Amino acid sequence: MAVRESEARRSEIVRLARSSGLASVDDLSAQFGVTASTIRRDLSQLTSQGLIARTYGGAIALDPQQESSLRQRALEGFDAKRAIAEWSASQVRPGETILLDAGTTVGAMGEFLRDIEDITVIAAGLTALESLADADSVRVECIGGTLRHLSQGFVGPLAEATLQRVTFDRAFLGADAVTADLGICEAELEQTRLKEIMIARADEVYVLAHAAKLGQRPFHAWAPIPPGTTIVTDDSADIGETASFEAAGMRVVRV
The missing domain is CATH 3.40.50.1360 (Rossmann fold)
Incomplete structure (x- = not known):
């Protein structure tokens, strides 16, 4: 169950980053009811998968016109x-x-x-x-x-x-x-x-x-x-x- 919750949260982070452009760690932590360190781990994993590009204090989505991989x-x-x-x-x-x-x-x-x-x-x-x-x-x-x-x-x-x-x-x-x-x-x-x-x-x-x-x-x-x-x-x-x-x-x- 915890794994599925993590996957759902990361999926939503990507969606938010694409729709609003920038999402801060503090905002994401408050929205999902998890610690800032948990959000940072999420962002690190999403960055390594190429789903987002990190900025100071938050995350910004990659170009939505770029074809994403199946893993992403x-x-x-x-x-x-x-x-x-x-x-x-x-x-x-x-x-x-x-x-x-x-x-x-x-x-x-x-x-x-x-x-x-x-x-x-x-x-x-x-x-x-x-x-x-x-x-x-x-x-x-x-x-x-x-x-x-x-x-x-x-x-x-x-x-x-x-x-x-x-x-x-x-x-x-x-x-x-x-x-x-x-x-x-x-x-x-x-x-x-x-x-x-x-x-x-x-x-x-x-x-x-x-x-x-x-x-x-x-x-x-x-x-x-x-x-x-x-x-x-x-x-x-x-x-x-x-x-x-x-x-x-x-x-x-x-x-």
């Missing part, structure tokens, strides 16, 4: 991601073949899929592979291709060729951000090209994105998402933002 993202919205992953896994039925995209939220589905009978998981990244590596009851296939070290997902012509030879009952996609008009935002075009193929090969499409990702435009590579797509987010999502997806013919699930 793991601390962001921890509880929300877990809830999203658990609900998404509950949609999978025995005997289905599903795709798990790269990313921390989609990867978190692995622990909730272990007891579903006779499923095949096609993994597009290391997070899904690692979460199911010892799940003997789950058949796991890997799309292969070129590994993007930042996202730990596979991309490129080999990955695309593999996807063109399979279909899925359900595809669970991650995103750096998602909007109702433009779709899924990613750092590079080869990522969005891969997502377009995933969408085309799936009967049901789910985009897993915690509230902070909705309506954002951090990069300039996009994969359109069709009406009927399910957007799975957390219960802190802005009602006006989720309404824009519903107006575009998408289903929104808040967990």
Whole structure:
């Protein structure tokens, strides 16, 4: 429990630093009800992971336009991601073949899929592979291709060729951000090209994105998402933002 509380606190520190620019040790200590030394340890760990840059007496976030690594993202919205992953896994039925995209939220589905009978998981990244590596009851296939070290997902012509030879009952996609008009935002075009193929090969499409990702435009590579797509987010999502997806013919699930 203490570990989870620490992770949640550090995730919130990053969010505060990004939204307000500067957060002092004293303010953070008072806000979270912990000692200043605990906050300093948090800041030291977040700095070593590249999530923030330290300043005297506080912390300032890095450029939000810079793509963060998978390790950095793991601390962001921890509880929300877990809830999203658990609900998404509950949609999978025995005997289905599903795709798990790269990313921390989609990867978190692995622990909730272990007891579903006779499923095949096609993994597009290391997070899904690692979460199911010892799940003997789950058949796991890997799309292969070129590994993007930042996202730990596979991309490129080999990955695309593999996807063109399979279909899925359900595809669970991650995103750096998602909007109702433009779709899924990613750092590079080869990522969005891969997502377009995933969408085309799936009967049901789910985009897993915690509230902070909705309506954002951090990069300039996009994969359109069709009406009927399910957007799975957390219960802190802005009602006006989720309404824009519903107006575009998408289903929104808040967990």
